[in-house]
Amino acid sequence: MKSSSPSTPSPGADTDSTRLQGERLKPSVKKPxxxxxxxxxxxxxxxxxxxxxxxxxPENRSLLKQMEKQLRQPILAGSFMSENFMSAGTNWNIDRLFTALQALDEVVSKDITLSLVQGSESSIKLEMNDFGGLPIYIAVVGEQIIVDTVLVDAESINDVATFNDAVLRSREMFPLSSIGIETMPNGQVVYNMFGALSSDSSLTNIVTEVKTLVDNVQRASEAFERFFN
Structure with a gap:
């Protein structure tokens, strides 16, 4: 991800970048x-x-997730209402998107803990508290919004060749999401699950991308569990 400013980095930029990299690496080092x-x-x-x-x-999966949360209550009252989110209208930047996400019901109710990870490559971190604190990251990169999380460290795979084969055959299992291999700045190799959409997407679509990624991570963790040490 590139910085939006072409100017020479300030003296603290390296520190900010190091802090950001460290923040991104935490879940991959100890908590896949x-x-x-x-x-x-x-x-x-x-x-x-x-x-x-x-x-x-497939198009009803997000509605099912909303119904699931309602059905966890002792008594089901009222009807299921779809959420209405504003549209972006123009391309998002990281600060506008962070402000918009703060207004989500899930953030207000603390189902999602939202934080802005500052640095030369700023991103938004969402801790999905209904999913054990699963960290999801959002970044605005030029004309794209990237939503991603670390699925598993390469070192935690017991049979890399067979796992890679299974991943390559799983395209239809995880709509809107892909799995890729990334080498972190410290040399650590991880498998990321991610999705991408246009930076002028509506907030509804961005939230859908996040929820779909969370759902797909859950399904991938179950589908590939036999490969994890």
Missing amino acids: SSFYMKQMRAGLAAAGYVKHETWVL
């Missing part, structure tokens, strides 16, 4: 996505919830 998924499943089981597999049309 499989850890958060296990935490989430353990928490739900301890609370008395049961898992029930449901088959729906």
Whole structure:
């Protein structure tokens, strides 16, 4: 991701960049996505919830997730209402997008903890508290918005060749999301799950991208669990 300013970095830019890189590396070093998924499943089981597999049309997946949260309440009251989010109108920058996300019901209710990771390559960090604190990052890169998270460290894979083959055959399993390999500045190799959309997308579409990524990370962690040490 490139800095939006072509000017010479200030004396503190290296420090900011180092801090940003360190922040991005934390979940990959000690807590891969499989850890958060296990935490989430353990928490739900301890609370008395049961898992029930449901088959729906792909376009109804986001609605099902909204219904799931309602059905976790002791009594179901009222009707299911879709969320209305404003449209961007113009290209987002990281500060405008952060401000817009602060108004989301999930952020206000603390279901999502939102923070702005400052630096020469600023990004937005969303900690998905309903999913064990799973960290999702959003960055505005030119004409694109990138939404990503670390799926697993390469060192945590017990059979890299077989895992890579399984990943390459999984395209239809994870709509709107892709899995790629990235080498971090410290040389660590990780598998990222990510999605991309235009920087002039509506806030509705951005939120959908985030929720879809979270859903796909959960499904990928379950589908590929046999490969994780």
